[in-house]
Amino acid sequence: MIPKTIYQTWKTQSLPEKVSKIHKKFKKLNKDYNHIIYTDEQMNDYINSNVDKEIASVYWKMKHIVAKADIWRYSILFNEGGIYVDIDSSITGSLDGLIKEEDNAIISAETNRDLFVQWALVFEKKHVILENTLNNILRDVYEEKNKYNHHSLTVENYAKSIYQAAKESSQNLEWDKINNSTDLTFYMNSSSFRLYGVDYNNYFQFKHKYNHLLRGRPKGVEIDTHWSLQEQKPLY
Numbered sequence: 001m002i003p004k005t006i007y008q009t010w011k012t013q014s015l016p017e018k019v020s021k022i023h024k025k026f027k028k029l030n031k032d033y034n035h036i037i038y039t040d041e042q043m044n045d046y047i048n049s050n051v052d053k054e055i056a057s058v059y060w061k062m063k064h065i066v067a068k069a070d071i072w073r074y075s076i077l078f079n080e081g082g083i084y085v086d087i088d089s090s091i092t093g094s095l096d097g098l099i100k101e102e103d104n105a106i107i108s109a110e111t112n113r114d115l116f117v118q119w120a121l122v123f124e125k126k127h128v129i130l131e132n133t134l135n136n137i138l139r140d141v142y143e144e145k146n147k148y149n150h151h152s153l154t155v156e157n158y159a160k161s162i163y164q165a166a167k168e169s170s171q172n173l174e175w176d177k178i179n180n181s182t183d184l185t186f187y188m189n190s191s192s193f194r195l196y197g198v199d200y201n202n203y204f205q206f207k208h209k210y211n212h213l214l215r216g217r218p219k220g221v222e223i224d225t226h227w228s229l230q231e232q233k234p235l236y
Contacts, residue, residue, distance in 0.1 A: 001103075
């Protein structure tokens with residue numbers, strides 16, 4: 001069962017008024033769900049107090065806040081279960097229309113080949129996909145792989161763990177057959193996950209219309225991103 005808690009993180013809980021209105025709107029659509037925003041300091045405290053020492057060590061090795069946030073999101077959902085959404089993205093519908101009582105996790109494809117949405121995540125606690133994702137990141141850091149590649153370290157390792165879980169099931173996960181009509185449940189020995197559509201079929205919105213306000217830039221202007229910064233400086 002997916003706990004009814006929505007997690008987000010940002011450097012502060014004082015958000016632009018228009019972003020707060022987006023939150024009020026999705027909370028109205030999901031009245032039974034708790035909504036928690038972790039500040040950077042609260043995220044640090046959570047890692048120090050609630051995760052395995054090896055995970056905490058890798059978290060603190062990260063020199064970029066977005067890489068830290070990626071590790072935190074996998075960790076808090078592994079420990080607690082629930083829903084994670086990027087602060088500059090949003091929930092556009094009732095999650096009760098998406099999440100079934102029997103769901104252990106819901107995965108959705110990106111439009112980018114062989115990748116899956118990780119700006120929004122839906123998991124029960126202790127799910128094997130999250131466990132494997134964290135283990136994949138640990139392995140890469142110990143072996144000093146993807147030191148300059150944030151995308152590979154946290155996004156591609158998530159995708160690898162999904163394919164890894166699918167291999168343990170009786171279903172074949174075939175990328176070329178995924179579309180907006182896809183709704184397949186993959187059963188493993190200890191758990192399951194449901195593969196649902198592309199970009200969650202609009203239950204979530206990537207980059208809401210006020211995301212620019214969070215970064216203090218004009219609408220439609222991209223200054224730089226963590227994907228460009230990743231190639232300039234080591235992540236850890």
